[in-house]
Amino acid sequence: MVYGSSTKFGDTKIQNKLVVSQGFKLHCLDYGTQYFDGTTTVITCTVETKSYDAGKSTQGKIIRRVKALINAAGSWAFILYGKWKATDMPVTITSGSGGAHYEEDMSVPYKIDQSSYSFKITNATVNECVVYGFGIELFNRRF
Amino acid sequence: MIKEYRDFSMGKGTNLPDENMPDKMLKDALNVYWDAGLKKRHGYKEVYDQESGAIVGHHFVEMEGYGVAIIAVLVTTTVKFYSNYSGTMTEIDASFTWTGASVEIGFASLGEKTVLVDKSAGNIPAVIYYDGGMKICTLDSYDVRTIDTPFWFAGQYDYGATNEYIDDTTDAQDAGTDDYSLATTIAKDGFWVASASKFSKVLLTECDKFDGSPDAAYTYYNGTELTTLTVATPAVWTDDKGDKYMEFAIPSDWAVWDGDDAVDSNASTVTGSMKGNYVIRVSFTTAPDSAMDCDKLTVSLTEAVTQALSGEKPTAVCVHNSKVWLASGNSINYSDYGKVTGWQPYLFEYFSDGGAQINAMVSLGDYLCLVKDNALGGIYGTTQENFTVKTVATKGTGNGNSCAVVKGVLFYQSAGIIWVFINGYLLNISKHISDRIQDSGYGIEYNGYWYYVTAGRILLVDPDTIIRDDLGDGMAAFWEWSINAATS
Numbered sequence: 001m002v003y004g005s006s007t008k009f010g011d012t013k014i015q016n017k018l019v020v021s022q023g024f025k026l027h028c029l030d031y032g033t034q035y036f037d038g039t040t041t042v043i044t045c046t047v048e049t050k051s052y053d054a055g056k057s058t059q060g061k062i063i064r065r066v067k068a069l070i071n072a073a074g075s076w077a078f079i080l081y082g083k084w085k086a087t088d089m090p091v092t093i094t095s096g097s098g099g100a101h102y103e104e105d106m107s108v109p110y111k112i113d114q115s116s117y118s119f120k121i122t123n124a125t126v127n128e129c130v131v132y133g134f135g136i137e138l139f140n141r142r143f
Numbered sequence: 144m145i146k147e148y149r150d151f152s153m154g155k156g157t158n159l160p161d162e163n164m165p166d167k168m169l170k171d172a173l174n175v176y177w178d179a180g181l182k183k184r185h186g187y188k189e190v191y192d193q194e195s196g197a198i199v200g201h202h203f204v205e206m207e208g209y210g211v212a213i214i215a216v217l218v219t220t221t222v223k224f225y226s227n228y229s230g231t232m233t234e235i236d237a238s239f240t241w242t243g244a245s246v247e248i249g250f251a252s253l254g255e256k257t258v259l260v261d262k263s264a265g266n267i268p269a270v271i272y273y274d275g276g277m278k279i280c281t282l283d284s285y286d287v288r289t290i291d292t293p294f295w296f297a298g299q300y301d302y303g304a305t306n307e308y309i310d311d312t313t314d315a316q317d318a319g320t321d322d323y324s325l326a327t328t329i330a331k332d333g334f335w336v337a338s339a340s341k342f343s344k345v346l347l348t349e350c351d352k353f354d355g356s357p358d359a360a361y362t363y364y365n366g367t368e369l370t371t372l373t374v375a376t377p378a379v380w381t382d383d384k385g386d387k388y389m390e391f392a393i394p395s396d397w398a399v400w401d402g403d404d405a406v407d408s409n410a411s412t413v414t415g416s417m418k419g420n421y422v423i424r425v426s427f428t429t430a431p432d433s434a435m436d437c438d439k440l441t442v443s444l445t446e447a448v449t450q451a452l453s454g455e456k457p458t459a460v461c462v463h464n465s466k467v468w469l470a471s472g473n474s475i476n477y478s479d480y481g482k483v484t485g486w487q488p489y490l491f492e493y494f495s496d497g498g499a500q501i502n503a504m505v506s507l508g509d510y511l512c513l514v515k516d517n518a519l520g521g522i523y524g525t526t527q528e529n530f531t532v533k534t535v536a537t538k539g540t541g542n543g544n545s546c547a548v549v550k551g552v553l554f555y556q557s558a559g560i561i562w563v564f565i566n567g568y569l570l571n572i573s574k575h576i577s578d579r580i581q582d583s584g585y586g587i588e589y590n591g592y593w594y595y596v597t598a599g600r601i602l603l604v605d606p607d608t609i610i611r612d613d614l615g616d617g618m619a620a621f622w623e624w625s626i627n628a629a630t631s
Contacts, residue, residue, distance in 0.1 A: 007210050014188075018594060020596055022626075024195060029624070037187050038188040046172065048170045049151075054146055069149070116161075130181065
């Protein structure tokens with residue numbers, strides 16, 4: 001595999017772009033403003049956090065509400081994990097709306113209450129996707 | 144209590160337990176990068192299909208105001224070179240190819256000229272340039288040195304004479320018509336050429352069409368005797384009258400003539416005509432049916448680069464300080480300032496630490512960094528008068544392809560570790576993600592990131608995120624992108 005940085009392929013989207021050779025083809029790996037390959041095959045993006053413990057890893061917590069701050073790309077698959085991924089609560093976020101930032105609220109069942117928690121979010125669409133962060137409301141239980 | 148997690152700028156850390164992972168680091172991340180938020184990477188797209196063969200090198204260079212793509216395509220054991228200067232990918236010169244089953248090309252451009260080396264050491268370096276169209280030739284052919292007339296001599300070989308070598312340098316060098324005798328009708332007569340420096344080509348201007356069935360024997364002096372000279376491109380003596388040339392590979396044991404000098408028409412010795420010079424002789428063992436002449440000779444060296452590199456084939460190339468640098472083994476040769484030419488045997492440096500071969504060279508700030516298996520070296524200075532070579536680090540890599548400089552930081556991969564050489568310090572920045580690092584990848588500087596492209600994945604590192612940990616190692620934000628499985 002080798003690299004180039006400027007082309008005359010007649011496509012302005014690969015001016016100063018990352019192009020590598022693969023077999024007998026050249027591929028641009030950072031093409032234009034599209035978020036899929038040449039035949040609109042989805043590129044799945046995934047983000048998974050570590051398990052957070054809010055400073056006390058042996059302290060049980062009651063989780064009341066979780067929010068994901070994302071853009072309006074639609075069709076996010078969100079999972080809240082409890083106790084180092086021993087339990088999970090999957091949620092599908094079908095679509096956002098409005099401006100660039102979209103806030104999705106999720107209520108949490110009691111079974112997810114644990115001492116630690118983590119987040120995983122996946123998008124398998126052809127859209128531009130941005131994850132700005134996660135918020136969680138929790139209360140410490142009796143130790 | 145409300146907790147918010149919004150800063151994930153430290154990438155992914157698959158090797159760290161959660162307890163030891165910074166809050167800014169992710170357990171997993173695929174096809175995203177950090178830019179004031181976790182953003183999905185852009186898509187990939189096929190931009191060229193060669194349809195057959197394997198692309199074993201590609202490069203982009205600004206030529207004539209255009210960005211031009213150059214590719215090298217291996218078909219079985221033949222490497223062909225293409226460019227898209229014309230708008231479509233076209234073979235630059237069908238008569239110019241390299242050979243070898245494992246050829247991989249290294250490129251470096253100085254201005255609009257691109258020098259190519261074969262990383263497998265199977266072919267001598269070449270140059271691609273524009274001169275009314277895209278051209279490719281060996282660097283030797285591009286750097287032909289015509290030897291000035293004061294430094295070469297020529298004359299006739301008179302087999303039956305007391306003094307066999309007759310000086311006729313004046314006629315060999317002037318433009319007089321048919322005044323330089325090449326052959327008589329007597330078998331074994333012929334001519335000789337001597338030069339103070341080695342040469343590999345003799346052009347015979349307006350050489351007669353030899354009649355009969357002439358047969359020429361070519362010899363050179365090896366320090367002991369005149370012995371057979373293999374002439375790869377002999378003159379075709381029986382061709383129509385016109386310019387003809389003979390070209391040969393310079394023999395490794397070619398020695399200066401230590402016999403007598405030639406004599407002039409009065410049998411007086413012409414001091415310096417042969418003694419102390421490199422001599423070849425052309426003797427027609429079967430003479431033509433009549434005497435044959437030409438107008439003049441032109442003597443040139445068409446192997447200047449090969450001679451400068453002592454016959455070694457370079458395996459790495461780099462442009463630094465407006466010079467082209469070629470590495471072969473532990474030796475590094477360099478060109479004239481601002482040119483791809485000017486190679487000389489005395490313009491070289493040597494770096495012996497860390498292994499038997501320089502695997503890569505990169506321009507790193509004010510010095511040229513030499514990458515070997517177990518060391519990094521630096522060539523400091525700007526001219527042959529002040530070049531100095533020293534070891535700058537005691538770890539290197541055998542994967543020269545992984546080396547790239549991003550924002551003044553040298554990145555490379557070795558044995559499952561990503562190393563950075565930054566401000567004189569060598570850091571392992573990949574302990575937290577070592578399970579994602581594959582060997583034999585290609586390192587690329589692009590858009591302020593170091594990209595490490597392998598068959599299985601692409602890793603990205605932003606040098607601005609490099610930090611030192613408590614143990615003296617480093618850490619940086621790594622991002623992973625998938626590579627198109629259908630085409631990898």
